[in-house]
Amino acid sequence: MKNLTKAITAIVFTAASFATLAATEVSTVPVNAQRQGVINASVFGNNLDELQKSLAEKAAGQGATSFQIISASGNNHLYGTAVIYK
Template identity: 60%
Template sequence: MKNLTKAFAVIALTTASFATFAATEVNAAPTGAQSIGVVSATGGNDLTSLENKLAAKAAQQGASSFRIISAGGDNHMYGTAEIYK
């Protein structure tokens, strides 16, 4: 029982810490935010996996939000996103 409680605590803390560092997708440049660059990603076979990869790269760069500016591909997706802080 003690191990189960520890496992739930670890999962909860991991999820909470990931949520605080995740960049959120926006449809337009956020008011008052500064563009800090562009990230690109490839791989995955659907738009959701591409969005997740772009969000992870944006978060690695310290962005608070990102806006997808291009995406394409059939079975192998690729895309770029502008990142904001």
């Protein structure tokens, strides 16, 4: 039982640490931030939240601390582009 408790605790802390590594969406260029590049993402459906989440995951995957969505379009298949900053 102790091992199960330790395993669950480790999983919870690991998941929490990944959440803190996520990139944050910004509406303006952050002060002292350096542009790292541009990312693209697409999702099926009309859910802008899913597109934003996909862009956030890609930004975090490239080591960005923040990102700014510069375009989003589509109909039943959304496409988005964002600038990433570090």
